[in-house]
Amino acid sequence: MSGIGITILLIFAAINPPAVLATINRAVDRRLDPKVAAVAFVAGAALLLAATFAADAFLDALQLEPETFRISAGIVMAVTGAAFILFGPFSFPVEDGWKGALFPFAFPLLASPAAFAAVLTRSADKGEPQTVLATLIVVAAVSAGVFALSGRSTPVVPILARVIGAVLIFRAVGLVIDGIRAV
Amino acid sequence: MITAAGLTLAVCAVGLALLRVTVAAPQHCPEITPESLEAAAGASATWIEVAQYPDGRYVYEYDREADTLSDDYNVVRHAGVTMSLYQAAALGDLSRLHAADRGTAWMQANLIEHDDWVALRNPETGLVKLGASSLMLAGLTQRRLATDDPLYDDLMRRLARFLVVMQLPDGAMLNYWDPATGAPNPAVRSRYATGEALWALAQMHRHFPEDGWDEPSWRIADYLALHRDEVEELDFPPWPDQWAAYSLSEMADWPLEEHHIEYARALAERFGFLIRVESQRTGGPINEPFHGQLTRAAGLGTWVEGLTSMWRLASTDERLADLEPKLAERAICGAGILADRQVTAAQSADWPSPALTAGGWFRDGLTRMDDQQHALSGLALTGAILAREEDAP
Numbered sequence: 001m002s003g004i005g006i007t008i009l010l011i012f013a014a015i016n017p018p019a020v021l022a023t024i025n026r027a028v029d030r031r032l033d034p035k036v037a038a039v040a041f042v043a044g045a046a047l048l049l050a051a052t053f054a055a056d057a058f059l060d061a062l063q064l065e066p067e068t069f070r071i072s073a074g075i076v077m078a079v080t081g082a083a084f085i086l087f088g089p090f091s092f093p094v095e096d097g098w099k100g101a102l103f104p105f106a107f108p109l110l111a112s113p114a115a116f117a118a119v120l121t122r123s124a125d126k127g128e129p130q131t132v133l134a135t136l137i138v139v140a141a142v143s144a145g146v147f148a149l150s151g152r153s154t155p156v157v158p159i160l161a162r163v164i165g166a167v168l169i170f171r172a173v174g175l176v177i178d179g180i181r182a183v
Numbered sequence: 184m185i186t187a188a189g190l191t192l193a194v195c196a197v198g199l200a201l202l203r204v205t206v207a208a209p210q211h212c213p214e215i216t217p218e219s220l221e222a223a224a225g226a227s228a229t230w231i232e233v234a235q236y237p238d239g240r241y242v243y244e245y246d247r248e249a250d251t252l253s254d255d256y257n258v259v260r261h262a263g264v265t266m267s268l269y270q271a272a273a274l275g276d277l278s279r280l281h282a283a284d285r286g287t288a289w290m291q292a293n294l295i296e297h298d299d300w301v302a303l304r305n306p307e308t309g310l311v312k313l314g315a316s317s318l319m320l321a322g323l324t325q326r327r328l329a330t331d332d333p334l335y336d337d338l339m340r341r342l343a344r345f346l347v348v349m350q351l352p353d354g355a356m357l358n359y360w361d362p363a364t365g366a367p368n369p370a371v372r373s374r375y376a377t378g379e380a381l382w383a384l385a386q387m388h389r390h391f392p393e394d395g396w397d398e399p400s401w402r403i404a405d406y407l408a409l410h411r412d413e414v415e416e417l418d419f420p421p422w423p424d425q426w427a428a429y430s431l432s433e434m435a436d437w438p439l440e441e442h443h444i445e446y447a448r449a450l451a452e453r454f455g456f457l458i459r460v461e462s463q464r465t466g467g468p469i470n471e472p473f474h475g476q477l478t479r480a481a482g483l484g485t486w487v488e489g490l491t492s493m494w495r496l497a498s499t500d501e502r503l504a505d506l507e508p509k510l511a512e513r514a515i516c517g518a519g520i521l522a523d524r525q526v527t528a529a530q531s532a533d534w535p536s537p538a539l540t541a542g543g544w545f546r547d548g549l550t551r552m553d554d555q556q557h558a559l560s561g562l563a564l565t566g567a568i569l570a571r572e573e574d575a576p
Contacts, residue, residue: 062203062207062209063209063210063211064207064209064210065210065459067455067459067509068206068207068210068459068463069207071206072202072206072207075202075206076198076202079198092187092191093187103187103188103191104187104188104191107191108191108195113195113198180456181452181456182452182455182456182509183451183452183454183455183456183506183509183510183513
């Protein structure tokens with residue numbers, strides 16, 4: 001898989017679209033307002049892009065080498081993946097309108113801690129352009145997908161969320177190993 | 184919503200705090216300049232000279248709190264300390280030759296002769312351990328490099344022949360030669376001795392290319408690269424063997440085969456990781472439970488030795504060229520940590536024996552002669568990296 005392919009997969013698994021959809025559908029029993037999905041996309045993407053552009057400065061401030069941060073990012077993702085497998089999608093109250101778009105849709109569902117970890121480590125390792133592109137593709141796709149499937153019966157989605165949690169753990173372990181094996 | 188958002192943020196904050204004190208703790212790489220590096224290496228060599236007895240041996244272990252010297256001695260470490268002084272001389276500090284030659288004189292007085300070879304034996308126990316002869320030979324090859332003096336050429340060849348006697352068909356080296364049976368003990372290998380022997384023999388090939396020391400060297404290199412970790416059941420391979428790193432660097436232009444390069448890359452990664460972990464260690468009641476005790480200089484020094492060796496190899500072999508900048512960074516970091524933890528002359532004044540304290544590295548109040556040996560080697564070898572960095576535009 002190419003570099004950007006890995007970045008897309010990592011961010012996709014970190015956000016876990018089926019889990020986002022399940023959380024939204026658990027709290028809202030009708031189709032989302034498109035403006036809500038749009039606001040969530042803008043806010044979630046903005047948060048993750050800010051992290052992407054701030055990655056080097058952030059790691060400098062923390063006095064961490066990118067190779068060492070890979071291990072931390074892998075742990076955050078592995079814990080998140082394990083939580084999806086053990087507990088399924090998270091539950092949050094969702095208010096109507098832009099408030100619900102910001103919390104929990106934008107944060108912490110789209111811009112989740114695992115997604116922050118993913119964009120920070122990929123930006124530090126592979127550079128900003130690739131990470132920006134991958135972030136925009138994934139966040140846009142997830143926002144659109146959640147909008148399209150919101151309010152529908154989606155019994156298989158919690159199972160898919162667990163499967164993607166397993167994928168996230170697999171990628172996270174790889175990231176930790178990369179961090180340990182790097183000079 | 185505010186409550187849920189606040190709770191979410193609180194959980195994230197707790198998670199971040201946990202990471203911060205564990206795997207994401209800050210990495211400290213104290214700044215080191217060519218001048219401070221040279222001063223630290225010089226102070227370490229001076230400690231060794233001050234700690235040398237008139238008969239050429241060195242203080243084995245010193246307790247600065249009790250102001251007492253240990254009665255123990257270790258012949259392999261004696262050879263290693265002497266080698267580090269010769270290494271400093273080969274890197275330009277010829278003032279260390281006198282002490283090193285005294286160390287060599289002690290070893291010459293404790294040789295055992297057999298067939299066409301000699302080996303260094305322990306005068307107390309009579310044990311003939313391969314590592315002692317390997318490091319004695321490695322030291323003499325460094326002396327040859329520093330002085331171009333052929334005085335010890337015959338002795339070097341006889342020591343090298345002993346090393347070859349200790350080699351097994353698979354390339355591994357046996358650890359003991361048994362004076363009672365007049366043969367190597369076939370049961371005992373050593374994780375240290377094989378790499379030490381390789382480095383000594385590889386350097387012999389540099390000085391005496393017509394003698395054929397490359398043949399046993401290749402066999403050891405293959406064993407280390409392909410089989411050692413598994414045969415000797417070493418956990419978490421590759422075992423961070425700085426002697427193997429020295430050897431691969433020495434053999435860089437033979438040139439190395441692909442499996443040696445793969446092994447070198449794995450070694451480089453291991454040394455780099457170890458330095459990154461060490462850079463997160465600060466000691467103290469909060470850091471130590473999560474990151475462990477500060478590594479003693481004898482350990483940290485070996486990692487810097489390994490990194491500097493891998494940096495030289497990466498500078499020579501384009502198959503490892505991608506690692507060169509990071510190897511330089513890690514070696515400089517390790518040297519900075521070493522220099523930062525070294526006891527300064529001013530600090531030594533607070534102790535009963537300032538002369539045996541200044542320039543040393545102490546843990547739990549103790550220093551052992553190989554702390555100064557490996558730190559000296561690591562610091563002195565980092566000089567070339569810092570010089571290259573200074574020259575870079």
